[in-house]
Amino acid sequence: MAGDSFAGKINLLNQLLRGVHEPSIGRYKERLLASAIAESLPKRFEVGTGFVLFPKPSRRSKGDTLSAADHEVSQQLDLIVFDSGNIPPVFRDGDFVVLRPESVRAIIEVKAFLKRKDVQDALESFADYSHKWAVCQRFYQERRQVSAPTPGMFLMAWDVYVDPSNRPATDGTRLRKQIVRNVKRLYTLPLPQGYPVLDAAYIYNDCIVSAMGWFEGDELMDGYATERGQFVRYGKGRRPALAGDQTVAALIAGVHWHLRHYFNPILAYVDQERRVDVLPHEHAGQTPLGRAQDVREPVSSEKKI
Numbered sequence: 001m002a003g004d005s006f007a008g009k010i011n012l013l014n015q016l017l018r019g020v021h022e023p024s025i026g027r028y029k030e031r032l033l034a035s036a037i038a039e040s041l042p043k044r045f046e047v048g049t050g051f052v053l054f055p056k057p058s059r060r061s062k063g064d065t066l067s068a069a070d071h072e073v074s075q076q077l078d079l080i081v082f083d084s085g086n087i088p089p090v091f092r093d094g095d096f097v098v099l100r101p102e103s104v105r106a107i108i109e110v111k112a113f114l115k116r117k118d119v120q121d122a123l124e125s126f127a128d129y130s131h132k133w134a135v136c137q138r139f140y141q142e143r144r145q146v147s148a149p150t151p152g153m154f155l156m157a158w159d160v161y162v163d164p165s166n167r168p169a170t171d172g173t174r175l176r177k178q179i180v181r182n183v184k185r186l187y188t189l190p191l192p193q194g195y196p197v198l199d200a201a202y203i204y205n206d207c208i209v210s211a212m213g214w215f216e217g218d219e220l221m222d223g224y225a226t227e228r229g230q231f232v233r234y235g236k237g238r239r240p241a242l243a244g245d246q247t248v249a250a251l252i253a254g255v256h257w258h259l260r261h262y263f264n265p266i267l268a269y270v271d272q273e274r275r276v277d278v279l280p281h282e283h284a285g286q287t288p289l290g291r292a293q294d295v296r297e298p299v300s301s302e303k304k305i
Contacts, residue, residue: 026112029158033110033248034079034095040252042261044085045105048097051076052104052129053090054136072132075125079108081152081255101136106152106255114157114203115169119178123198126153127186130196150194152258154251155201172207172226172283179209179224180287189290190222199254202247205229207281213292223288228281232273240279 009032038047051074058070080099082089087103107129109122133148140147161169170178179201183189191197200210207229213220229250233243276284 026158029112030078030110033108033156033251036248037079037081037108037252037255040256041081042259044083045259045261046082046084048080048082048089048092048095048099049076049078050080050097050099052080052099052101052132054101054132056132056135056139072135074129074132077107077125077129078110080104081106081108081258101133101148101151102146104151105149105258105260106154108154108156108251108255111155111157113159113161113169114175115161116178118157119155119170119175119201120182122155123179123182123186126196126198129153130187133196149260150196150258152254153196153198154254155198156204156247156251157202158204160203160206172203172209172281173285175201175203175207176209176224176226176283176285176287180289183289190292199258200250202251203229204247205245206247207283208247208250212286214286216288220292221288222290222292223286225286226281226283227276228279228284232279234273240273242279 010029013028034047034049041047054072054074056070056072080097082097082099082103082105084103087100089097089099089103091098107126109125111118111122129151133151137148139145160171163169179198183197187195187197198211200208202208207226209224209226211222212225213222215221228242229245229247230242231244231246231249232240234240273279
């Protein structure tokens with residue numbers, strides 16, 4: 001199981017180094033996460049780090065609509081899952097890549113010790129990507145080009161920053177509420193179906209904050225919910241107990257959902273208990289963004305952030 005193997009390697013490294021060089025441990029965790037994702041992917045997909053080029057109308061054009069493309073560049077992205085089998089990188093040097101948006105299936109921002117500013121920075125990076133993606137999508141639609149698929153957006157934090165007074169910088173409730181505040185600040189709501197926005201944020205071995213929808217009366221609401229970030233296992237007497245990290249496996253399952261590839265949820269979601277009311281997280285709960293967009297309304301680059 002991806003999460004168990006990952007946890008074993010990280011725990012051993014932490015015991016050996018005892019936190020003496022956290023930057024090295026952080027870089028190793030990022031490489032290990034990239035490897036765990038890559039090992040789970042069909043052959044035509046890869047994991048890299050780098051930038052995405054978004055074609056857009058060129059102001060220098062003199063009427064040639066077939067070659068009237070300029071481009072914008074994304075912010076640097078920690079991990080990118082992309083389709084190299086069908087759409088090769090524009091540039092590659094090892095695992096560093098420059099990609100076209102048509103090839104991107106998921107982007108993952110990785111944080112070592114999560115602070116409020118880290119969450120804000122990650123969401124601003126995602127929103128920057130979303131805006132450029134929407135402009136590019138409109139440009140492609142006008143020229144009847146292949147559209148860029150909606151990428152998955154994920155934030156993985158290995159731990160939470162603890163200040164000198166031993167106060168954690170965030171938790172499952174505060175993280176959820178901060179995500180909602182920033183999504184409201186950065187996007188115009190309600191979001192159209194298919195518009196890229198944060199899928200989920202993970203605090204390793206602790207909690208998962210994921211986008212979800214629910215009904216309030218007759219209205220479908222969008223928002224985020226916090227749930228446990230550990231597996232549930234049943235022992236003797238069918239008693240449930242928490243048993244190791246679930247966040248890495250959940251992230252990999254989320255990435256697979258965005259591949260537009262064969263996806264078996266029975267194998268992807270390996271928890272023995274999917275009910276959230278069994279051993280719920282101490283910060284379990286929901287925070288609404290507002291009314292969900294009508295599924296018939298299309299994605300448009302007029303959606304500004």
